[in-house]
Amino acid sequence: MTTTTDKTHEVVTPKARRKKLPTEVSILIVLIGIAVLFEILGWIVRGDSFLMNPQRLLIMILQMSIIGIIAIGVTQIIITGGIDLSSGSVLALTAMVTASLAQSSDYMRAVYPALTDLPWLIPLAAGMLVGALCGLVNGALISFAVIPPFIATLGMMVSARGLARAYTDGQPVSMLTEQFTWIGSGANPVIIFLAVAVLFHIALKHTRYGKYTYAIGANPQAARVSGINVRRHLVLVYTIGGLLAGLAGVVASARAGTGQAGMGLMYELDAIAAAVIGGTSLAGGVGRITGTVIGALILGVMLSGFTFLGVDAYYQDIVKGAIIVAAVITDQYRQRKRNKTA
Amino acid sequence: MTTNNTQRPAADTSPRYLLEVVDARKTFPGVVALDNVQLRIRPGTVHALMGENGAGKSTLMKIIAGIYIPDQGEVRLHGRPLTLNGPLDALEAGIAMIHQELNLMPYMTIAENIWIRREPLNAFGLVDHQRMHEMTSSLFRRLGIDMDPDMEVRHLTVAGRQMIEIAKAVSYESDVLIMDEPTSALTDREVEHLFRIINDLRSQGKGIIYITHKMDEVFEISDDISVFRDGQFIHSAPASELSSDEIIKLMVGREVTQMFPKQEVPIGDVMLSVRNLGLEGVFEDVSFDVRGGEILGIAGLVGSGRTNVAETLFGVTPATAGSIALDGRETVISSPHQAMLRGLALLTEDRKETGLFLGLSVLENMQMAVLRDGYTKGPFVEQHRLDHQCDEMTELLRVKTPSLEERIGNLSGGNQQKVLIGRWLMTKPRILILDEPTRGIDVGAKAEIHKLITKLAGEGVAVIMISSELPEVLGMSDRIMVMHEGRVTGFLDRDEANQVSIMELASSPAASA
Structure with a gap:
């Protein structure tokens, strides 16, 4: 009667380590599949190669790098179990502020005639600061006013867009200095995007900041009881998200050579889509920067491929919507599979 | 036909x-x-x-x-x-x-x-x-x-x-x-x-x-x-x-x-001293001391405020009345982080709700409370040292898992609980609060956890153990504090405690407090 044999458990040594195929590989396969599909369709429809055109590929990546920068900030926010709807509007606001501090003295109707021909670092820093401030407000509302992230960032989305319009009464801010527009010239946006991606890949994987981000997404209560200051950390995560949206605003205005209040419209949704397609779970606790980069590339290939095939923009949106939904269905399916084994 | x-x-x-x-x-x-x-x-x-x-x-x-x-x-x-x-x-x-x-x-x-x-x-x-x-x-x-x-x-x-x-x-x-x-x-x-x-x-x-x-x-x-x-x-x-x-x-x-491997260990000085502790509307006037090497059991029915006392001690819900003294010095604990700095650890009652990061690996779950002093260089986590520590802890606690990378959700309840205990042991606590440490786990793992608790007490750790299982409280504790509807209704020494005496105190608003 006294025996308590552990026949209910299979005994396995803790030393044995097993690696599973990461989610990124499957997303990468999807990316390659879509690219190949466009290549085949290209030969059938246009009699031309889709991929063998470096110019087109560069433009494609350029188009995606601004959304990609936002998507990295959004990814870490989604990992905490939150969401950021404000990034597109914050981009517009920062683009306006940045552009107003980057105007050339040749221009007679500058927003701040006294502040023209400033070195490029000043508009860059100002843009990132404005973005960070927006993120700080988001984070403070979520952490201390205890508002759901969806609502807090929805408010910021509407207000920041309004602020961007009010800043110059809706007038575009143009004639920017050459040293500032250099930030957005050539392949520079791509380099900035990749640098940000590498930085945050490391931060999420190897720093306390990253570990806490995952922990809060996986179980905020357990995170708190483990001694993590959940509120403070969330404020930090949203502030950094805003900062990256600000950086995207700087790059966008530098590349366009102008700041306009209508910039970045719906970018927040593309950024969320890139994260979700890349395997970041809206339930929190799961997601990787590599996945988000591939997710952004998938969106880019779609956009570029449809344009190449001459498909109408309306149909492009229909397909994009379907892909986002498909990605979330996949996420739900993965979650169910996870829960089944739990 | x-x-x-x-x-x-x-x-x-x-x-x-x-x-x-x-x-x-x-x-x-x-x-x-x-x-x-x-x-x-x-x-x-x-x-x-x-x-x-x-x-x-x-x-x-x-x-x-x-x-x-x-x-x-x-x-x-x-x-x-x-x-x-x-x-x-x-x-x-x-x-x-x-x-x-x-x-x-x-x-x-x-x-x-x-x-x-x-x-x-x-x-x-x-x-x-x-x-x-x-x-x-x-x-x-x-x-x-x-x-x-x-x-x-x-x-x-x-x-x-x-x-x-x-x-x-x-x-x-x-x-x-x-x-x-x-x-x-x-x-x-x-x-x-x-x-x-x-x-x-x-x-x-x-x-x-x-x-x-x-x-x-x-x-x-x-x-x-x-x-x-x-x-x-x-x-x-x-x-x-x-x-x-x-x-x-x-x-x-x-x-x-035979269930409980209780050993007599030398009881040290008072490490934690709680006076008139209260949390408005939940519990009030809770006073007790715990000494190094001592296991203080807390018994009471569900809703008696046992868990709330533990959470208040650990700063999850900071106290609204009374005082807490550590080693004789009065102190304020207003967050779990502060409690940890002062050498406390809390194994929470509800594994799923407040303990586990279900989607994360065994490793991440185990190391989450020590991603601070000693295991970080600047913002970076010293993963190699942590890997090593977690490996040792898994062996010490005999956690059965295919690897440290395994998602914790795939482990049995008993092994999950051991990982959480490991999380807190890695913080090297001086005062360990255990809320239902063996709830919902099989008898074998239970006995191992009991042995471990006894061993920790033997090393001079002050242990507070909350349990709904009377045999567990009776078998493990040096002293038992009984609560009823947010108040302490009495203390029982090991030799005077039995199921009847505990249940009497737990079910009546006795004046003996």
């Missing part, structure tokens, strides 16, 4: 048993939760299920209620096999379950909660609230419940909600009613009321499956008793043929005294 083959004799269709479970088996990854389990319920009886936490009672009930589908075996109702693909199938077949955790919708009225999915409709196909009110009133009259059917459920106490759950289950007019620890939140008077309802149902020929840990209840209400242990069916007999000692022996599978 063919009619003879297809129509069976009538005698077979009037079975002796209302409900039968035959050879049920259910496994979860890594754990056999039930194996070769039998259960037979006679009509018009109350059948008590006894067993320690993790014995498989809840799993069996979930199979009968259609929540789990068994890997093997079958459930028979009135002698006919049932195929249950969900709780709805069970309800429709005539099996209703009152869950341990309450499943009511707080912002809907009592009547809406009871008749959900079965709302009476008027001629326009809209919900007929008038009739629903009347149906609820007549149900309440029958059960002797005095509540307003139009009140929103959120205004009710836990006991009130429990009564609504019971009324809801009865309203299905089911033949079989499953009650999973229905009295855990009820006062004596409410328990009496519940027993009147149960007696009434019994006289109508229904079968009631009654899960409880309270021995006196078993003998008061049940006709038959079945005992389970480690997912196995052990014994079944009429209540009149069993004594409580025999039941305990069957449940535990050995003499109770």
